[in-house]
Amino acid sequence: MNSETISKHNDNNFYRVEKFADLEILRYKVTGFEELTLRQKKLLYYLSEAALQGRDILYDQNNRWNLIIRRTLEAIYIYFKGDRDTEEFKNFEIYLKRIWFSNGIHHHYSTDKMMPGFPENYFIKAVKSIEDKYLPLKKGESKESLLENIVPVIFSPMTDAKRVNQTEGEDLITTSAGNYYDGVTQNEVETFYSHVKKKDDPHPISYGLNSRLVKRNGKIYEEIYKIGGLYTEALEKVVYWLEQAKSVAENENQKKSIQKLIDFNRSGNLKEFDEYAILWVNDTNSEIDFINGFTETYGDPLGIKGSWESLVNFKxxxxxxxxxxxxxxxxxxxxxxxxxxxxxxxxxxxxxxxxxxxxxxxxxxxxxxxxxxxxxxxxxxxxxxxxxxxxxxxxxxxxxxxxxxxxxxxxxxxxxxxxxxxxxxxxxxxxxxxxxxxxxxxxxxxxxxxxxxxxxxxxxxxxxxxxxxxxxxxxxxxxxxxxxxxxxxxxxxxxxxxxxxxxxxxxxxxxxxxxxxxxxxxxxxxxxxxxxxxxxxxxxxxxxxxxxxxxxxxxxxxxxxxxxxxxxxxxxxxxxxxxxxxxxxxxxxxxxxxxxxxxxxxxxxxxxxxxxxxxxKGFINPVYIPVYDKNGNISDINVTYKEGYAQQMLRYSKDYSLLPDYNN
Structure with a gap:
């Protein structure tokens, strides 16, 4: 199916933007935003920035090649000088849009790898036509080396075929292409966590929630997501915007909750995450609320590891x-x-x-x-x-x-x-x-x-x-x-x-x-x-x-x-x-x-x-634009709905692409 832009001939089609493959992109209205106080608008804006800073974390969690593949495809999309009206390029564009939607090369719902609708040789020629400076090449790396790494991941049906495998009787870790584990088997994972859990602990932490479990030189250990650890480049920015949000918190309880989340991002200590969760769940008076961090475990076949997510909202x-x-x-x-x-x-x-x-x-x-x-x-x-x-x-x-x-x-x-x-x-x-x-x-x-x-x-x-x-x-x-x-x-x-x-x-x-x-x-x-x-x-x-x-x-x-x-x-x-x-x-x-x-x-x-x-179906986010007075202070926040799907995704990749190409 070619990409289809939805006409705007009635009010319901405000919500409908475009269709491609098995997906439709919608908008949502932030009704009531204009009635919020300036302080509340600023809090929403700062929390929204914190929400967007973690985008690359999820890509990397979903598969270790996602970031380099996405960045290669985006370079082609932006800088390709060939004919953009061919079926090959149209199918290339749909493939990239699907990757944006799924935060990686695997379908967001089925978790099967999405196969491209264009041939391998077309992709190779396209990559070779792009200047080196636009491609995610490591220092001294050639395009041939880049292609050698990613072509099998993109085009081979058997390579990283399933992001989350749930098939009974199979090793759910070694047959899943997610990036929560490296070099370990299902039995090794279950044994590792059975040994670290404290028996009869009435207040157990969420063991393994914020880490990748790896095996290096025969040793199994966790790489912790925290500032100074794994994903530090993104988490530093998340914390920066959480600090701004704390400065305009609605009340003392919310301020304490945000501070504890900052502390957790710095330490990676899951006991502090529980302390944050308790503060957060007890903050029932704030009109503005949010989720930010390693939360749901659906992306891990064993239900241990938390994927990065955020939602900013008001009552x-x-x-x-x-x-x-x-x-x-x-x-x-x-x-x-x-x-x-x-x-x-x-x-x-x-x-x-x-x-x-x-x-x-x-x-x-x-x-x-x-x-x-x-x-x-x-x-x-x-x-x-x-x-x-x-x-x-x-x-x-x-x-x-x-x-x-x-x-x-x-x-x-x-x-x-x-x-x-x-x-x-x-x-x-x-x-x-x-x-x-x-x-x-x-x-x-x-x-x-x-x-x-x-x-x-x-x-x-x-x-x-x-x-x-x-x-x-x-x-x-x-x-x-x-x-x-x-x-x-x-x-x-x-x-x-x-x-x-x-x-x-x-x-x-x-x-x-x-x-x-x-x-x-x-x-x-x-x-x-x-x-x-x-x-x-x-x-x-x-x-x-x-x-x-x-x-x-x-x-x-x-x-x-x-x-x-x-x-x-x-x-x-x-x-x-x-x-x-x-x-x-x-x-x-x-x-x-x-x-x-x-x-x-x-x-x-x-x-x-x-x-x-x-x-x-999925959604384009609204865009929040600060208005500044002559002294450089925010005097208002405007919300707009004009940004298109590809436009938003490319902006996010430009403004919130914080992690290195390789996190292994």
């Missing part, structure tokens, strides 16, 4: 009324959960939730971003101090506005009743599901004493996402939700039930290639839940897959029984997590979450292709 006060209601009733939801009593929190602490407006996306939240977040990930901090949950409503609004009238509902939804349900309640129910997932789902339950937080290993991420989704699905259908005015009536939840089953059983298959199984944790989670409900409900035909005009559709016959099945699965997954039952978790995931019906898959792909809808 949507009106929309946050619903999350405040959820937070205030957190104990009721925990007490009435269908899980075994011993796995419930006796006293729910520190559950805070809000709806936010994203102001900048960075690292692993850019360009593709989650619609909700719950942090911190440390189980003991969540149990003692609580957690923060957010729903990013200007992102969900952008998705919703960009998808209107695209033909999807007509193609995949069974009947007029279901279409009307989703039209009437879909956006509201989606957002509430996200609220419940992030605020209560991830924050619910507890590990039994002595249970290792990493006991579920490679299956942990899938099971944790399933646990949170199930909690949300179970409660969105509860009459208590209507009593609390979170949904308008007892029909509204059915929109979410139908969309979830349709996605889990059918339409999410548009995101993988024919013949592939599911590997991404969120996709596995959704299929696990949907397939379990479908199978367990078969005797009563709770959910059916029906044919109409040779097309497969989801039909839900009994929403009440479906909720009961959801509760049963929630109870079982909470038991697995609370007890660290690896074998049961493995069996559940491998049985329901991984395998794909090839015939059904082919049908869904053929139907979806006719709609010309990109299955994946």
């Amino acid at each position: 949507n006060k009106q929309a946050s009324e619903r999350t405040q209601i959820i937070s205030e009733n957190a104990q009721w939801f925990e007490d009435n959960s269908p899980v075994d009593q011993q796995f419930k929190k006796v006293k729910v602490k520190g559950v805070s939730a809000k709806v936010i407006t994203a102001a900048i996306l960075g690292g692993d939240t850019y360009p593709s971003t989650p619609i909700g977040i719950n942090l911190p990930n440390s189980n003991w901090i969540r149990q003692i101090h609580g957690s923060k949950s957010v729903t990013i409503e200007n992102i969900t609004e952008a998705y919703d506005r960009a998808s209107q009238n695209n033909g999807f509902a007509e193609e995949f939804i069974w009947g007029e009743n279901e279409k009307e349900l989703i039209k009437k309640y879909g956006f509201l129910a989606d957002n509430l599901h996200t609220d419940l997932h992030e605020c209560l789902g991830h924050g619910s339950g507890q590990l039994l004493p002595g249970t290792d937080p990493d006991a579920l290993k490679a299956y942990g991420a899938t099971l944790e996402e399933a646990r949170a989704d199930l909690f949300a699905l179970y409660y969105i259908a509860d009459s208590r939700i209507v009593e609390l005015n979170l949904l308008p009536d007892e029909e509204a939840y059915k929109a979410e039930y139908y969309k979830y089953m349709m996605n889990g059983l059918l339409t999410q298959l548009t995101r993988i290639l024919p013949g592939n199984n599911l590997e991404e944790s969120h996709m596995r989670n959704r299929q696990l839940i949907a397939r379990w409900i479908y199978e367990k409900g078969m005797p009563d035909k709770v959910v059916e897959l029906r044919k109409k005009e040779e097309k497969t559709y989801v039909v839900i016959n009994d929403y009440i029984k479906m909720r009961k099945i959801i509760g049963d699965l929630l109870a079982e997954i909470q038991r697995i997590k609370s007890t660290g039952d690896f074998n049961a978790g493995k069996e559940l995931v491998e049985t329901y979450a991984v395998k794909v019906d090839p015939v059904l898959h082919r049908e869904i792909l053929e139907r979806y292709k006719k709609l010309n809808i990109a299955p994946y």
Whole structure:
């Protein structure tokens, strides 16, 4: 597919920028920015700069060749003097845009290596046509040496084929192309961390979160991400902008939180990271908030290493009324959960939730971003101090506005009743599901004493996402939700039930290639839940897959029984997590979450292709421009939305390209 620029003939197309490959680029509005105080605007601006400084870290974490490949491709894109109207160059441009989107050479969702649509000899000639000074050459290195290194990585299907391999029975470390480990096997990694963990520690640090584990001369050790250590060039700039942010912090609690994050970046000490997380989770009064650092572990097949990410945001006060209601009733939801009593929190602490407006996306939240977040990930901090949950409503609004009238509902939804349900309640129910997932789902339950937080290993991420989704699905259908005015009536939840089953059983298959199984944790989670409900409900035909005009559709016959099945699965997954039952978790995931019906898959792909809808979407960031008075002080911050996709990516590569070409 050639790159396609979206015309701007109506307001919804403000959100839509361009399409290429399997991707669509959108914009999001930062509604309410102009109403912030100057101090708040400056805080957002400084935090946004800190967010962008870590961009290269994620590229390097995703694969050790990413930076040098990206910089080589960008040099060709900027300085190539040949014919830019050929199919080869157009396909080259799409390949570079895909790498920008995925922060490297592997697909952002499937983690398969993306193969270029232009021949190897075309690439070699293009590199040789570029002046040496524009290429990422080490001192004394020739173009031939550069090509010898990167051509196999780009063009050989077998070289670094998978960024995150989750295939049962394989060595997940040596077969994954991520750059969190070097020279070690899965067994060596698991042995290393089993030895460094303190037994029966009630407050364990997140071992290995901020390091690369390497083997050099027979010795295994960690290279720590910190100032003076790995990624120092970027982290020094991150800290510089965090210092500026601290100077305009909204209150003393926020100031202390930022200072502790600065301390952690300087020391790399994970105990200080926990201290920062506690300060951050207890800062519930600040309107401006942010994430910055090594956070989620989906990029590591063992779920240990944190990828670099950032999100800067401010509170949507009106929309946050619903999350405040959820937070205030957190104990009721925990007490009435269908899980075994011993796995419930006796006293729910520190559950805070809000709806936010994203102001900048960075690292692993850019360009593709989650619609909700719950942090911190440390189980003991969540149990003692609580957690923060957010729903990013200007992102969900952008998705919703960009998808209107695209033909999807007509193609995949069974009947007029279901279409009307989703039209009437879909956006509201989606957002509430996200609220419940992030605020209560991830924050619910507890590990039994002595249970290792990493006991579920490679299956942990899938099971944790399933646990949170199930909690949300179970409660969105509860009459208590209507009593609390979170949904308008007892029909509204059915929109979410139908969309979830349709996605889990059918339409999410548009995101993988024919013949592939599911590997991404969120996709596995959704299929696990949907397939379990479908199978367990078969005797009563709770959910059916029906044919109409040779097309497969989801039909839900009994929403009440479906909720009961959801509760049963929630109870079982909470038991697995609370007890660290690896074998049961493995069996559940491998049985329901991984395998794909090839015939059904082919049908869904053929139907979806006719709609010309990109299955994946991501975002261009707004641009913040300081206004200075005659004394050189910032007197205002303006926000603009005019920057294009390639324009933004090239600017980021120019202004925030801080790491050396090789980090090995």
